[in-house]
Amino acid sequence: MNTQALSKTYRPLLEKAALKTTKPRLLVLDTLTKSKIPLTAQEIHSQLxxxxxxxxxxxxxxxxxxxxxxxxxxxxxxxxxxxxxxNNHHHHAICESCGKVVDISKCDLSQLEKNVKSISGFSTINQHSLEFFGLCTKCAKKSAQ
Amino acid sequence: MNTQALSKTYRPLLEKAALKTTKPRLLVLDTLTKSKIPLTAQEIHSQLxxxxxxxxxxxxxxxxxxxxxxxxxxxxxxxxxxxxxxNNHHHHAICESCGKVVDISKCDLSQLEKNVKSISGFSTINQHSLEFFGLCTKCAKKSAQ
DNA sequence: ACGGTAATGCAAACCACTTGCATTTCTAAT
DNA sequence: ATTAGAAATGCAAGTGGTTTGCATTACCGT
Incomplete structure (x- = not known):
């Protein structure tokens, strides 16, 4: 996809945040958008x-x-x-052996967040982070051998 | 507390893990044990x-x-x-403004973990990580001004 | 088209973290 | 107790991801 097409797609989003629509920014954002899994700075850089x-x-x-x-x-x-x-809030299951990442879309922590507020005394909870660590099927088999 | 006392306290734990009971190790472990909040390597080093x-x-x-x-x-x-x-598994509420950390002891994710297993196909989930980010009372007041 | 501001590229600096190696400290077996 | 082997430590040097300073360029409202 060329820069013009990307610009059309992401400009509104960037404008709202008062960020200039530059080629590098579009490419970084697009790389993350297209990726099925979260990426590091270096992974993005090498993809670009x-x-x-x-x-x-x-x-x-x-x-x-x-x-x-x-x-x-x-x-x-x-x-x-x-x-x-x-956007598209979700969590992940991460294999401790091979690093495989699986998206977990279901997430209902509303009740839990209420508890957190009352326990912590925090007036606002803006976000949370929830990840599960275990072994994917493949690695579980391998380690069983 | 001197090294001998620490040794008495932590040796069984270390032995089980086949780790030698050394002075630096005791001090690192004790520092973490005594701390109410999680620490970085550097924080531990400077405390010691x-x-x-x-x-x-x-x-x-x-x-x-x-x-x-x-x-x-x-x-x-x-x-x-x-x-x-x-030991003593729990989560945290972290203030995005001042970094204050509050322990959240309540944690029942057993149902959620079952969902995760079926969605991800992972056979085992060993651990999870759950943190909440928001504003503590003090910082909420400040930002309201 | 133009001017001001944000963003970029490049190189150098930074800093958390790791590694190699010689020395010391454990620990279990003698 | 002594001792031998393995693990852990201290020191210094190295690594590598991330940041920063600065001159240049690109963006965007006027």
Whole structure:
């Protein structure tokens, strides 16, 4: 997809956040949008190697897009931060052996959030992060051997 | 508390994991045990500055203790890894403004975990990570001004 | 088209974390 | 107790992901 098409798609979103519609920003955002799993800065950068986007630019865009809540930081038990587009809230099951990631779409923590508010005294809970760690079928078989 | 007392306290736990009962290891483990909130490697190291424990040793012990499941990696939306002792499973509410951490002890995700298994196809779920992000009372007031 | 501002690219700097290696400390078996 | 082997430590150097400074470029409202 060329830059013009991307621009058409994402400009409204970026405008709302007062972010300029630049080619590198469009590419970063589009990469995350198309990905089925959360990505690290480096993964994004290497996927965009043909486009000659600078590493620093990728990092800066991940920051600005996160600030704008267009994308979101996901907590994997990993050193490197992973990002995903912020709409379409869901969680993940992560294989501790091979790193496979499966989306878990069901999420009803409304009751739990109420408890959290009363326990913590926090007036607002803006977001939560919930990830499950275990073994995928393949790795479970392997480790059984 | 001196090393001998610490040794008495933690030796059984370490023995079970086939880890040697060394002074640096005892100090790292004790620091985490005494802390009300999860700590980073650097926080632990600076708390132990009097004891002249090397940074590398702190990192290596966090690794070995995590492998042994005596401590656990906690996912804050932060770059640096935080650790807590693994028993006494609970979650956290984290203020996005000041970083305040409140323990949330209530946690019943058993039903959710069943769903996760069936959706993901994972045969085993070993652990999960659940954190809430919002504003503590103080910061909510400040931002209201 | 133009001017101001945000964003980019490049290179250098930073800093958390890791690694290699010689030395020390455990621990279990003698 | 002694000792031998393995694990752990300290130190220093290395690594690599992320950030920053700065000059240049691209965006966008006027």
């Amino acid at each position: 190697s043909k486009s000659k986007i600078d590493q620093a630019t990728v990092y800066r865009n991940l920051q600005s897009l996160t600030d704008a809540k267009i994308i979101r930081l996901v907590n994997f038990q990993h050193d490197h931060n992973h990002y995903e587009v912020a | 500055s009097k004891s002249k424990i090397d940074q590398a040793t702190v990192y290596r012990n966090l690794q070995s203790l995590t492998d042994a499941k005596i401590i656990r990696l906690v996912n804050f939306q932060h770059d640096h890894n935080h650790y807590e002792v693994a």
